Amino acid sequence: MAEKKQQPPDQAQRDLITGELDTTMLVEAAAGTGKTTAMISRMVALLAEGKCPIDTMAAVTFTRKSAAELRARFQIDLEKAARAAKGEAGRCLRVAVEAIERCFIGTIHSFCARLLR
Secondary structure: OOOOOOOOOOHHHHHHHHHOOOOOOOOOOOOOOOHHHHHHHHHHHHHHOOOOOHHHOEEEEOOHHHHHHHHHHHHHHHHHHHHHOOHHHHHHHHHHHHOHHHOEEEEHHHHHHHHHO
8 A cells, every 4th residue: 555645744734835826924943944945836826826927036045056946946937837837827938938038047246236227
């Protein structure tokens, strides 16, 4: 008999991150706990639901390395979601894929510098 995969103890909070799209939230957790995965899932969900256009979306991290990882993983997941989605969600995601370079993903320093420019 196949063993059922156990959910993490904070699954309810993880579900809020991807499900409560009209709520602003801060996610704080230790390294390796899934913050990047949760952030990407939330970003894709926001786009699929039409809650925000990609050119108004910003994802801010602390290091250039984490920003590069976030950017690469977001693109992969967004393209995958766009291929799988149907109807209005699919249309929203395909539009986002076409304009992905307009989404700001970077460090706090680069975000502030962009605002000042």
